[in-house]
Amino acid sequence: MPRIKIDIPNHKIFETSLSVRISDINFAGHLAHDAILTLTHECRARFFYSHGWTEINVEGKGIVVSDVAIVYKSEAFFPDDLNIQLYVDQISTKSLDMLYVITHKDGKEIARAKTAIVFFDYSERKPCPIPAVFLSVIKKESKN
Template identity: 45%
Template sequence: MNHGGHLGNDAVLSLVHEARVRLFARHGWTELDVRGPGILMVDAAVVYRAEGAWGMTLRVDVAVADLGSRGCDLVYRLSDAASGKEIARAKTGIVFFDYAARRVVHVPEAFREVFGPP
């Protein structure tokens, strides 16, 4: 909670990080190994739609958008699990990164197979 008693930006980014980790784990990946390269978060944005309150259970839905040659956006919808009311939306831009070579690389084929166009 922030000073105003509302869901803070730092908490939203922590929640979407956890959602991203779980999404990757569902496919057998980690943020450091998506069938080879890892990821780097290069930007983030949070937009509030309603007030988030202490004790509220949130549901976080995740989707992939703007899949390019070296990265994509992950978009998140945070809603009150009890009512379904949308609380916030967030976006994180990621690129794929070869940590050994210290450079941005192409999207792994395994990621593209799961999240690319049919």
């Protein structure tokens, strides 16, 4: 089975800083694999919040995560300060990929992750088109 590879596009749409919490540490004393997913979720939630949205309300539509991939590059420890950059790729009518690069403040890469995001109409319980306002924002942000 080939190794997972996560290529990062050129233009980030969001960036945030987070610290490794003691609860993020595993039995080996470093950042746990499940904590990587939690960090990406926090980054995504902050991106939504920065535009006045939530993950269940972008013009009345929400999101679901349809798949996840993580590639580990190096260790992180409590209480390291991390930077998380968010990118988008593979935009279709109802879904897109959100890609994350997690680094130490000094730039050393810790991990890359990808979450496939499907927009979802929770009232109808089915996938729906990506709201135009969301597409407009990510297009604008990726040009900055």
